[in-house]
Amino acid sequence: MAVIPVDIAGRPYEVRVGAGLLAELVEHCRGRLRKRHVPIITDANVHRAWGEVVETALRGSGHEPHWRILPAGETTKSWEELAATVNWLLANEVERGDHILALGGGVIGDLTGFAAAIVKRGCHFIQLPTSLLAQVDSSVGGKTAINAPMGKNLVGAFHQPSLVLADLAALDTLSERELRAGYAEVVKYGLIGDPDFFAWCDANGAAMLAGDASLREYAVAHSVAHKARIVAEDERETTGTRALLNLGHTFGHALEAETGFSDRLLHGEAVALGMVLAARFSARRGLMPRASAEHVARHFSETGLPGELSTLGLGCDGKALAAHMLHDKKMDAGTLPFVLMKGIGHAFLDRDVALDEVAAFLDEQLAGG
Secondary structure, three states: OEEEEEOOOOOOEEEEEEOOOOOOHHHHOOOOOOOOEEEEEEEHHHHHHHHHHHHHHHHOOOOEEEEEEEOOOHHHOOHHHHHHHHHHHHHOOOOOOOEEEEEEOHHHHHHHHHHHHHHHHOOEEEEEEOOHHHHHHHOOOOEEEEEEOOEEEEEEEEOOOOEEEEEHHHHHHOOHHHHHHHHHHHHHHHHHHOHHHHHHHHHHHHHHHHOOHHHHHHHHHHHHHHHHHHHHHOOOOOOOOHHHHHOOHHHHHHHHHHOOOOOOOOHHHHHHHHHHHHHHHHHHOOOOOHHHHHHHHHHHHHOOOOOOHHHHOOOOOHHHHHHHHHHOOOOEOOEOOEEEEOOOOOEEEEOOOOHHHHHHHHHHHHOOO
16 A cells, blocks of 8 residues: 655645555544544445445444435536535534545545535545546545536635545446546646656556556556645645646636536546647647647547547537636636646646637647647
8 A cells, every 4th residue: 555645734644545445444544433423425326336345344343324425427516416415414413523435536526525615614524536537636635616607616615635545446447438537637747747757658558547456556656646745835726836737627627618517528538638739739839849749649549538629529619618718717817827838747837828829729629730
């Protein structure tokens, strides 16, 4: 088991990465499960795959799990489900010192974390991420949110978990599509500041996705360690360092909004294509070699992720996609910072990008250029 500390001032916690952690849940949560009743929030798919394992672990140690089982999918990150979840927690008499368990992918972790942040002005929660995307990204760092009609993650709070248990065995129950979608966030760490790790992904990504256990542990642990360093330096995205983790997300969130936050385009798929667009836009502006941008696109295409905007068949133009970006939560004084690249492993925050230029670039990409 790999143990990665997240050194947040006043609220440090650990991310533990290994196989079999859900079956050993109570041992890892020792001292945190204060009551017999334990509230657990999950979705229907994860409950089918892992509900019995978690239930057995809890009951074997004298706890009684109280389940809230939500529909799977991005639409669960809504006002309606948040309100219902908060009311459910209050009805279960959750106290500020209690720990809520979030068992699932990024949707469940985001919704549960946000509910925990606002119930009684803040109670504790433990992340039990079951998707690759959640294990390497969304479960770590304390960003919690729901979506709004205007865009993704526009309503939320910074609220750190008390513990993250990333059970690698959960990855065996994912579909190939979900696994690939999570892999996009692994590659991101190489692209933003670690060219050697991107080279590792080039050499090992396919084998990792195919099921090599040691490669999976390395990929998750290395990604978490990278994010933990960034979060410890810039927890609330005030210095700009943490903003680099948004590489591909401004483009990606616009694509998700255009496709209705549906299964037509999973979050990780949107981020992968967003990183391709960020690389190509950087090359178009003369910031990085065109060959490097095409290397990024080729890597994603070869691992089964989208590498061409034109293949999505969107019925819109670049101006419509750019309009979605106006609701981006990173808007500052009427301008939108973009995470661009000066090369593979060299991301930076550019505050001087005109959306008209972005729209023209997206028109080219929609046309297959």
